[in-house]
Amino acid sequence: MIKQLRKIFSTLVLYNEISDKSRDKYKWYMTDGGQVIGIDRKELTEKDSTLLHMFLHPYNFSIPEMTAEEKQWKTSISTEISDNTNSLTYRFIYFSYQPFQIEPESFKEAINEFYARQVPILFENDHEGIIVETNPNEDISYEQIIDVLMSDLYVKIKFVVGPYLYTLSKAKRTHQILIDGANKIFSYSDKSVSTYIDAVPFILIDQIESDTRTDIIDSVLGEAIHDQDLLKTVETFIACNLNVSVTAKELYMHRNSLQYRLDKFTEKTGIDIRQFHQAMTVLLAIYINK
Template structure:
């Protein structure tokens, strides 16, 4: 019977054993006849449904931890037009969004792993079974972009979980935080859908692709056709130039990522410059070519 609830509450979790240390963002119900437990996100259950569920199943009372209680308040504030979760203070807050690419993961296990990497004061808010937010105060921000990359690799190797992150900007606490978070959430959603070769996203990484994707047709037609035709007839050159620009014109790093010798890389760069007359070491030249590369990529899709 509990399995049928999965159709009505798609972000719920079914357990064969009583869950240990479940997130406070879930109601835990027990069905004695089937000896099964289910966790249903509190945000998806209204009062009438809760009373009905309590009449059918046993509601398991869980100990509320301070962080879990705060997580619920932040969820309501950021996503449900709820009241401010804390008293106003001088701290900045950073939102690190995460997305799990596996649908069969255990949120409690993932939350425990994330807690081990971030500071103990970080608050983890679940939007759904596969998407959540790590909320950090500015003076307790613990991980750099490089460390997040390392963490994602560790989770994938140890827990077989592929995870992507969006690193938000620090913002002072105000009632504008839900709006600012919503903007970052939109960029993260876009990045997940349109940028396939990375798993750590930032505003700076996503915004150029966002612009290229939303350019009106009359503007895309003004892109240098020589660049697009060159990319079309030499996809290897396209990949080389795009990766070179994405790596800040760092030849060593680009050659390493492409598994080619630096001389081979320089030959391809020289070939591109000779064919187009554009110097990639000039900021405006690099910007123009990178925008053209993004537009070309979307046209091929």
């Protein structure tokens, strides 16, 4: 259908073919197959629009208008502030979901259902941004938010929880670190909820030279590098804090089968991953291998 439409509308583009800055000049539609296409508004007549509405779904990329509080926070993360007064406690929560799953306005409404007051939400684009928490006493479960949004709205979302901050002078730098860290976490990990602490190993990995990465993989993982099921078992065991019972339950595996796999890894590498420091080295090598 896209090829046929392009014969009629020469300006037709797909969502990922243009930059965010150029989107406003297009009128956007979603096909039944989930593809988002845009056609230059200047090319569309009223009759064209009426016809397209009969078999395409209009798609709105608009970001909700910012509240006064959101504008203040936008200024705080965009400019250098020298104020070091301990006047408030806050933290940034990065969120990301797949494009086209939900409109930003609907997402904002859904998120605010979990808070006692409306929280500032700063969109980076139509599918990712920052939630600003200014009340550390609220007990917010981001795992629960994910479960609810998935079951009610079929939106699959990821969060990265930043540290608590006490001065506005750190807002800009911390915001940028969180954005960069989130991109690194999602490149290596499938976790739905992570913290800024989780990003540290990945930041370090990106600073290691390519040859050194290869040396670490070869020297630590050895022959086990070719057994992806074994590496997945080891990674899960470490993620479960070296707890055999929890790991077996997570992998739907009998304890004896799990013990066999762990012993097999030791035979292949000479590393006892039941020892904390050795386990951390193995986990780093697995991340690098990814």
